[in-house]
Structure formats: C-alpha cells, structure tokens
Amino acid sequence: MHALLPTTAALPLFDVAASRRIETHALVHSPDLMERAGLAVAKLALAIRRGGGPVWVACGPGNNGGDGHVAARHLAALGLPVHVGHDAPQRPALVIDALLGLGLNRAPSTELLATIAAMQACGAPILAVDLPSGLLADTGQPAGELAVRADHTLALLTLKPGLFTGEGRAHCGRLWFDDLGITPDEAPTADLLGRTPPPHRSPTAHKGSHGQVLVVGGAPGMQGAARLAARAALACGAGRVYMDLLGAAAEDVADPGQPELMRGHLAELPQAVGVIGCGAGATIAAALPELLRGLPRLVIDADALNAIAADADLQDLLRARPAGSTALTPHPLEAARLLGRDTAGLQADRLAAARELAGHLGCTVVLKGSGSIIASPGERPAVCASGGPALATAGSGDVLAGWLGGLWAQQPGASAHAIACAGVDAHGRAGEVDGALRAGDLIDRLATQR
Numbered sequence: 330m331h332a333l334l335p336t337t338a339a340l341p342l343f344d345v346a347a348s349r350r351i352e353t354h355a356l357v358h359s360p361d362l363m364e365r366a367g368l369a370v371a372k373l374a375l376a377i378r379r380g381g382g383p384v385w386v387a388c389g390p391g392n393n394g395g396d397g398h399v400a401a402r403h404l405a406a407l408g409l410p411v412h413v414g415h416d417a418p419q420r421p422a423l424v425i426d427a428l429l430g431l432g433l434n435r436a437p438s439t440e441l442l443a444t445i446a447a448m449q450a451c452g453a454p455i456l457a458v459d460l461p462s463g464l465l466a467d468t469g470q471p472a473g474e475l476a477v478r479a480d481h482t483l484a485l486l487t488l489k490p491g492l493f494t495g496e497g498r499a500h501c502g503r504l505w506f507d508d509l510g511i512t513p514d515e516a517p518t519a520d521l522l523g524r525t526p527p528p529h530r531s532p533t534a535h536k537g538s539h540g541q542v543l544v545v546g547g548a549p550g551m552q553g554a555a556r557l558a559a560r561a562a563l564a565c566g567a568g569r570v571y572m573d574l575l576g577a578a579a580e581d582v583a584d585p586g587q588p589e590l591m592r593g594h595l596a597e598l599p600q601a602v603g604v605i606g607c608g609a610g611a612t613i614a615a616a617l618p619e620l621l622r623g624l625p626r627l628v629i630d631a632d633a634l635n636a637i638a639a640d641a642d643l644q645d646l647l648r649a650r651p652a653g654s655t656a657l658t659p660h661p662l663e664a665a666r667l668l669g670r671d672t673a674g675l676q677a678d679r680l681a682a683a684r685e686l687a688g689h690l691g692c693t694v695v696l697k698g699s700g701s702i703i704a705s706p707g708e709r710p711a712v713c714a715s716g717g718p719a720l721a722t723a724g725s726g727d728v729l730a731g732w733l734g735g736l737w738a739q740q741p742g743a744s745a746h747a748i749a750c751a752g753v754d755a756h757g758r759a760g761e762v763d764g765a766l767r768a769g770d771l772i773d774r775l776a777t778q779r
C-alpha cells in the first residue's frame with residue numbers, strides 16, 4: 330500500500346468491466362483477495378484514526394462490505410474499539426466507508442443516503458474502501474444525490490478512472506493504492522499521466538533548432554488571451570514565437586512586457602505550429618479555412634472551437650487534416666458545442682465524451698477540467714492526475730494552448746497525442762498551489778519547474 334499522488338510514472342487505469350475480469354482471473358490463484366484487502370484497510374485505518382474513540386465500520390451488502398468486515402476483525406483483534414453498523418457511535422475516531430464500491434449500479438436508497446449523511450456529519454475522518462460510496466468508478470460522477478466525501482480513499486486491486494476525473498477528486502481525499510499483489514493481465518482502459526521529460530536541447534542548438542509558433546487570436550478587447558498563449562510558447566522554449574492579432578494595427582501587436590514576441594502571418598510561416606483561437610472572437614471564423622489547410626500542426630482553442638462547432642465545412646476541413654496533426658483543447662462547454670450535446674450530459678462521462686469527439690473530428694482532444702482527458706483516434710486515452718482549483722482562473726487555458734504549441738515546435742516528430750499528454754501534465758503540476766494562480770504566474774511556474 331502506498332500514497333498515490335503526485336506520481337512521476339504513468340499508471341494503468343481499469344474501468345469496472347476490466348477490474349471485474351482482473352478480479353475473476355486473480356481469484357483463481359489468490360482466493361484470499363478479500364483478506365488482503367481488509368488487512369490493507371485496517372493498516373491504513375490504524376495510521377489515520379484520530380483519537381481513542383471507536384472505529385465505525387459501515388458495511389454494505391457486497392464485497393466492499395466484506396472488505397470492511399475483515400478490516401473490523403483485524404482492528405478488534407488489536408484491541409481497538411470497533412463499531413460495525415449503519416448508525417453512528419459516540420465520537421468515532423474514524424469512519425470506514427465500506428458501503429458500496431465497484432458494484433454501485435443505481436442511485437443509493439434512502440437508507441443508504443441516511444448512512445452517508447451520518448458519516449459525513451459525525452466529524453471523524455472518513456476512509457473510503459476502494460471508492461467513496463455512491464461514486465461511479467468509470468465516470469467519477471455520483472450515482473444519486475449524495476456520494477461520500479472521504480478524507481482518504483484506499484483503491485484496491487486496480488485504479489479506476491472515476492477516482493481522477495469528473496467529481497472524483499472532490500470525493501476521494503488523499504488517494505492510496507494497494508494492488509493486493511496482483512499484476513493485471515490485460516491492457517488498461519486508460520493511462521494516468523506521469524511526468525514527461527522536457528524537450529532535449531542540444532549543446533550546439535540555435536534558435537532555428539527549436540521551431541516556430543504562430544499564435545492567431547486576440548481580437549480587440551481580448552488580446553490578453555493571445556499574448557498569454559504566446560508568452561507560454563516562448564517560456565516553453567520555442568525558438569521563435571509570432572503573433573497574428575486579429576484586426577490589430579501593426580503597432581498594437583508589440584508586447585512591451587515580452588519584447589521577444591514578433592508579429593507574423595501564415596503566409597510567411599508555413600512550417601510554424603499554429604496556436605489558434607485564444608481570445609479570437611467571431612473574427613477567427615473567416616481565417617480558419619486557410620489555417621486549417623495551411624499549417625502542418627495545430628493547437629485549436631476557444632473561439633476557433635466555437636466557430637468549428639457552428640460550421641460543418643470547417644469540420645470537414647478538420648477531418649481532412651493528416652492523422653496526429655491537430656489538438657483541440659475544449660473546456661466542457663466548448664466540447665458540448667462540438668458534439669451538439671449539453672454540458673451536463675457530456676460531463677456525466679468525460680472519458681466517453683472525449684473519445685467520441687476525437688473519433689468524430691479525427692483529432693486529439695484535450696477535454697479540460699478536473700481530471701483532463703486526452704483522447705485521440707487509435708490511442709489509449711489518458712487522464713491527468715495533476716492540477717487543481719488554483720488553475721480555475723481566467724487565462725490558464727490560454728497558457729495551456731501556448732505551452733502545447735511551444736512543446737510541439739521543439740518536437741516536430743511528435744504526435745498531437747504525445748504533445749498533449751506531456752503538456753497537460755506539466756500544466757497541471759505547475760498549477761498545484763494553494764489559493765488561485767494568475768495565468769502570468771502559471772507561465773513562470775511552468776518555465777521553472779523543468
């Protein structure tokens with residue numbers, strides 16, 4: 330058993346169906362899985378209980394409850410006061426939530442909701458077994474009106490996507506993992522992102538070795554978004570970064586705070602990585618056909634996504650681009666527009682939605698938000714474990730788009746999927762601070778963490 334995050338290594342994620350298969354195979358040679366699980370829960374419970382009161386173990390009807398009973402037995406054998414039941418004891422030192430795990434398949438009943446509410450109200454730390462009860466393992470969404478908000482979650486046997494995306498991070502608290510000594514015998518459903526080394530810079534490099542980025546966006550009143558993207562591309566190490574601010578006079582393009590940035594246009598920079606759409610407003614629509622046809626690698630964000638959502642011809646141009654040459658970075662509302670769906674429906678299964686959008690438009694899709702998803706045609710999807718609410722500030726998405734462009738300029742042979750995985754994880758790590766992070770400060774943190 331070990332604490333899970335932050336992780337430098339990529340980790341395999343398995344959905345419910347895969348976890349069930351792995352469990353079934355493992356049980357053939359290791360029939361004592363529940364004993365192992367319950368022992369791991371008891372060990373963690375010993376370490377995190379607060380005070381000398383009873384450990385309250387709330388057990389459900391299935392194997393999740395079985396794990397809870399085994400843990401209760403171990404704790405009682407050690408002489409700890411243990412209370413097993415759905416009613417709260419006086420001043421518990423810890424709650425072990427073993428109500429529902431992988432088997433959750435409907436909204437919790439009124440009685441279960443009452444137990445969840447009592448756990449939440451009793452004031453003791455909550456340790457969830459495998460998953461916080463009421464949270465769906467595949468999506469990270471509550472199945473009903475309430476799911477446990479745990480202080481700790483000990484994932485067992487496999488890591489499930491719902492621990493990391495959707496509402497998962499708000500419900501899991503600190504994450505721990507015990508694989509119960511089993512190595513899964515099948516390919517993961519998705520990868521949890523690990524750290525990717527920064528692009529190599531040769532001792533004999535010159536600025537021409539590190540590529541060009543062309544940022545197209547920043548309509549009047551929204552130029553800050555494009556400037557943030559351009560600054561991020563520069564800080565990432567791109568050799569030369571150009572801006573095409575839509576509708577701006579030549580003298581307005583200069584960025585006094587960042588004199589390295591230059592003015593440029595598609596016609597002069599046919600090999601640049603395009604970062605298009607940040608703060609672009611409706612003006613970007615007219616420029617899109619040329620950009621979609623002209624630039625070999627594209628990161629498409631914000632208003633460019635909205636323009637594409639509204640125009641079937643632009644969608645066809647996107648689909649006509651070579652495989653691996655385009656990354657879309659929608660937040661959930663933009664992704665919903667691209668799929669012609671509502672945001673809540675899309676958020677209900679972020680992994681499925683990102684895969685669907687990637688298939689629909691033939692592009693890499695970064696579905697942003699807590700537990701960003703990276704999905705591409707023909708690739709295993711990835712889930713981002715880094716980042717947090719400090720990133721919920723204006724401009725952090727523009728920084729991401731620019732950073733992806735900067736990475737790609739330096740690694741022309743990389744696919745959109747590889748660039749998105751590397752950049753999204755770095756962006757998330759840089760955003761792990763208390764409080765809120767200004768987008769400008771996020772760029773500095775990205776540049777210095779490498």
Ligand SMILES: NC(=O)C1=CN([C@@H]2O[C@H](COP(=O)(O)OP(=O)(O)OC[C@H]3O[C@@H](n4cnc5c(N)ncnc54)[C@H](O)[C@@H]3O)[C@@H](O)[C@H]2O)[C@@H](O)CC1
Nearest residue numbers: 362363366391392393429430431432433434435436437459
């Ligand atoms: N079988 C084993 O040896 C192992 C089991 N493990 C544990 O077993 C869990 C999975 O066990 P189960 O498949 O029995 O599933 P659960 O224990 O999560 O729940 C299954 C039961 O809950 C009921 N249920 C589902 N949703 C409900 C709802 N909303 N309201 C009321 N009842 C509901 C189901 O009808 C079923 O009876 C894992 O999460 C993990 O904790 C792991 O420890 C690995 C080893």
Ligand SMILES: Nc1ncnc2c1ncn2[C@@H]1O[C@H](COP(=O)(O)OP(=O)(O)O)[C@@H](O)[C@H]1O
Nearest residue numbers: 697698699716717718720721723724725726727
């Ligand atoms: N709570 C959060 N946890 C993790 N990442 C977050 C959170 N809130 C925002 N982010 C990240 O911050 C960025 C916000 O992007 P976006 O919504 O496009 O903002 P903007 O348009 O203001 O730049 C995305 O990369 C998103 O994943």
